[in-house]
Amino acid sequence: MKKNKPKYKQIIDAAVEVIAENGYHSSQVSKIAKKAGVADGTIYLYFKNKEDILVSLFQEKMGQFIEKIEHETNSRQTAEEKLFKLVETHFEQLSADHHLAIVTQLELRQSNKDLRQKINHVLKRYLNVMDMIIDEGVEEGLFRESLDRRLVRQMIFGTLDETVTNWVMKDQRYNIVDQAKEVHSLIVHGLARSGQ
Amino acid sequence: MKKNKPKYKQIIDAAVEVIAENGYHSSQVSKIAKKAGVADGTIYLYFKNKEDILVSLFQEKMGQFIEKIEHETNSRQTAEEKLFKLVETHFEQLSADHHLAIVTQLELRQSNKDLRQKINHVLKRYLNVMDMIIDEGVEEGLFRESLDRRLVRQMIFGTLDETVTNWVMKDQRYNIVDQAKEVHSLIVHGLARSGQ
Amino acid sequence: MKKNKPKYKQIIDAAVEVIAENGYHSSQVSKIAKKAGVADGTIYLYFKNKEDILVSLFQEKMGQFIEKIEHETNSRQTAEEKLFKLVETHFEQLSADHHLAIVTQLELRQSNKDLRQKINHVLKRYLNVMDMIIDEGVEEGLFRESLDRRLVRQMIFGTLDETVTNWVMKDQRYNIVDQAKEVHSLIVHGLARSGQ
Amino acid sequence: MKKNKPKYKQIIDAAVEVIAENGYHSSQVSKIAKKAGVADGTIYLYFKNKEDILVSLFQEKMGQFIEKIEHETNSRQTAEEKLFKLVETHFEQLSADHHLAIVTQLELRQSNKDLRQKINHVLKRYLNVMDMIIDEGVEEGLFRESLDRRLVRQMIFGTLDETVTNWVMKDQRYNIVDQAKEVHSLIVHGLARSGQ
């Protein structure tokens, strides 16, 4: 299993750094190899081609990302708490790894449609977590029964993604974790005054 | 003013078509020139470089897009109605121009950070429209006073953008305008049961 | 018609020189471009890819080669004279262009099967010339009726080709045209004493 | 002596198979090693480099090839019979080993000038066999005295080689041994009617 060999992770971490620092289009394979401390050809012992580095990077990092969110939400009782924890953990994790934030929010979006579809595939698991929380919320009588699951997912993901992207484009100059409460509130209650 | 000469618009329209049909990375300047019926060199009499075509395209098309939304929202009375009209008009316009939807939601995202910042600049005007509606809503007593304007804008834009992108990636197979009401409701009331 | 533009021939002639001097495997496109006095990219305005340069080179040069042989043999009366003229003209032409001799006898043979089949296609015309001379010889009562046309062609071509290749591999140090008479004699009479 | 160790022959046989099946340019050292059932590095315990595999392959196989021809021609009395046996045995041996025929007639020709000169060196022994037969034929009064030995060798070898190459390129679809008689006749008597 190549994924357990040290060079596999070494190359992926180098790729994150190189892409964050140079931008997607200036991240040549040779640059990644150099940063990883291996020869160019070594890359191809662990990855099929350049795109495979990026897909693997996303799978590896987002896999951990989603697992952490699954774990944190599971440790909460109500759907509302779970949803808050989802928002907070989402922000916390990207806050904790500035390079990864740049790569996932800005650079990897420049990839072609093909790669983006593979990325979406990885995200399905995240959307499932959201679905389960929504279902729980409905069962608890907290959320409306009539909700269109897909639209809700898109609202939640779209809001989180846009929030993080803006924060990254503002060079991560403010603390995004501080906004978890307000974002959670917007998602749960919308703009309206309570009781409206 | 070059923007008023016929070839200027001719080239921009050709660019939209070529990019929608071939994808961002297969849209060479020579292909755009051919579709526009001009010589490659002529492009450079109207645009500084390739990126300038894309920025101009976005300015031109999004300018009209936002004007239409400004006009439609102005003709409504309450903030709630205005917000609904904003959502609906946003969806309607992209529904009406399939090529443009593909280009703005998928292809132009593959451009580099630099271009994306210019795109964001164009979108500022759209965000202003949202800001004004939010202010009105607060004044009307409809929306909470404590709302963080930036977060609200990000929530609204993120939700609309994610909704449209998903629709485009699903090959525009369902009617997105039909979802305006539900999306509007999610933005105004969130997930919670009314009264919660 | 690209074949009539000066750069087309310029590039082909450069290719012959470069290949003769550096060998097939050390003849990079950039080297050919430099020798031709054009930019690398210009090559691709006239040729589909590197292999297309080589195929075109062969077609161009062997086309002239065969035409000359057709012309020379046509100006003779008997099959025996025609055959002699074929041998002599074959030798003369390769003698007259040392670079071309190296390229056709040694370097182009290193190409892959695909290219070699295209080369064989060009040579069909040469084989037709031989066929006609053989037919004439039979009609004249000079050659045996029972000859297997294909074998005869292979004997003639194989003999000429091997003779020239040996001469090229010996660095063209002797005069191969001088051997036309003896080669012709071997083809017509074989090894046997007259009357045997 | 490495040549007597089992892995030496094992690797050479693997090389013949791999080259015949994949073509010269798709026959990587690693593929040959795999087919031979040894590690890549092991190849270099038995051969100096890749070219050395090919040269050794040719020496090994052509050595046997020529020995067989020497043996068969020695068992005949007259030069004419010996020459016939040479042609027939040449054809028979390549007929009997389809892989070897492909490798020697097509694939090994794609090697560079350097390798081809080493190949020619191996063939010298074959040319010597021809020389001796020619000399005998002259002494017997069967062949002309005035024959240029080198030209005759080239005629014989060129004819045989071209004949076999054509047969291989036609995917060995007909029986080439059947043509030995006619080819022998062409070599001995040429195209001319007997008595001309």
Next chain:
DNA sequence: AATGAATGAGCGTTCATTCAT
């Protein structure tokens, strides 16, 4: 002797941009 992971030099091709006409 045998292994196989690691190395790194080498090259065909594309395409945005220029500029002489």
Next chain:
DNA sequence: GATGAATGAACGCTCATTCAT
């Protein structure tokens, strides 16, 4: 203004060979 032929920089990937084990 309009043309389009010409430019040339830039890069992912392969594979023969090495060498620590």
